[in-house]
Amino acid sequence: MRRSFAFTCTLLIIGWLLVAIACVQVPAYTFWPAAFGALTLPIALGLNLLAVFYWLLRNWRVAALPLLVAVLTWPHFQRGLAVHPLRIAPLPSAEADSTTGPRVRVLSSNVRIFNVYPQLRDKELASSKKMIQWLADSPAEVLCLQEFYNxxxxxxxxxxxxxxxxxxxxxxSGRQSFLSKTLTNGAGSEFGMAIFSRYPIVHRGTVSFGKLTQNHAMWADLHLPTGDTIRVFNFHLQSMSMDEQDIVDSYSSKSGLKKKGLGLMRRFKRGMIARSWQMDTLIRRFEASPYPLLLCADLNDLPYSYSYDQLADRFQNAWASVGNGVGSTYNGRLPFVRIDNQFAGPQWQVDDFWVHYEIPYSDHFPTLATYRLIRKAKVDK
Structure with missing residues (x-):
């Protein structure tokens, strides 16, 4: 009887897992409840692994079923918890050799307008100065910055x-700059996003998400010393529009959940709908690129979301490819949140990826990745 109940639970978990994976692939603007179903995917993945261990101790023949499911869904597991225990990352390098293409270091960071607002400032603008200086001194050839201020x-x-x-x-710092402005205030100060490159910027452009939002995307074509041209996208999807304290209050007590929960759900829903169609807009631009792509983004979305899924189905996520652990990038009271990502097209090999936890000047930690362009093998005639 106990085995029959355990087996039924295992089938229910597998069914839940498959439904959650299907939900991840549904854009919220067509059926928004699917987005909430997708958020349960990490729970279903974890329960399926527990089922594997349970049945390995009870009946290895039955264990084959959840084990097979675990193997088939491993890429989804890696999205939220990367596991590469034997990997030794090479030292970052931008040099090309005779057998490989050029290496490019890319730094991406949401800089939170360099803490210019009064409520973000500290004594003598110390964090603002340190953040700008750290970026200026970065060894990366390409910098993609969101929530930029100048x-x-x-x-x-x-x-x-x-x-x-x-x-x-x-x-x-020896870099060309491309500033995509969404606002210039009365004092002439500029808000938006920016791409900086030590390689020549030969073409550039922006992708608008409409007049009702300042979120948008920008891209630049960079000409490498080897003669290769690559395209770098920098984009910032719709904000979650949720205050961190409201989220903490909502799960800290029953009264907080009742008071804050419904409002948070509504704002989360609106954000998911906006991000899903913004991502569909960008996917069409990515597919039209004539050059190898590198993508930097503040997705404002978790690895178990439609936005992330669309990217992960087409590109390599740098953290999932070479990292270990959750790779959280949010510098706040909400733990294990990774909303800042870098992706690379199939023409690239990801050499390493780091989250700079020692740089706490924004509410996002900077990320730095090294990519190597893969050369097509020459066939001797």
Missing amino acids: EPRTSTSKEKNVFNSVERIGEQ
Whole structure:
């Protein structure tokens, strides 16, 4: 009787797992409840692994079923918890050799407008100065920055010597710059996103998500010293529009759940719907690229979401390819949250990927990856 009940539970878990995987592939703008079903996927994956261990102790023949499911769904498991225990990452390098293509180091970071707002500032703008200087000194050839802020020389701000970030991270550090502005205020200060490159930027462009949002995407074609041209996308999807304290309050007590829960659900729903069609817009642009792609993004979405799934089905996630653990990138009270990602097209090999936890100046930790362009083998005639 006990075995029959355990076997029934195992079948239910497998069914739950398959439904959750199907939910991940449904855009929220067509059927929004699927997005909430997708969020249960890590629980189903974990329970299926428990079923494997249970049946290995009880009946190895029955264990074959959840074990097969675990093997087939392993890529989904890797999305949230990367496991590469035997991997030794090579040292970052930008040099090409005779058998491989060029190596490119890419740094991506949501810089939270360099803490320019009064509620974010600290004494003597210490974190702002340190953040800009760290980015300027980065060895990465390509920098993709979200929630960017700049005060050019023409600005009337008294602090433009601190926040002249385009000049300091760009020209003074030997990089070309491409600033995609979504807003310029009355003082001439600029808000948006930016791409910086030590390689020549030969083409550039933006992708709008509509007039009702400042979230958008930008891209730049970079000409490498080896003669190769690559395309780098930098994008920031719709915000979750949820205050961190509200989320903490919602699960800390029953009264908090009743008071905050419904409002959070509504905002989360609106965000998921917006991000799903924003991602569909970008996928069409990615598929039209004539060059190898590297993608940097603040997805504002978890690895078990439609947005992430669309990218993971077509590209290599740098963390899932070479990392170990959760790889959380959110610097706040919510644990194990990875919403900042880098992806690479099939023409690339991911050499290494790091989350810079020692750089705490924003609510996002910077990520740094090294990619190697794969050369097609020449066939001797």
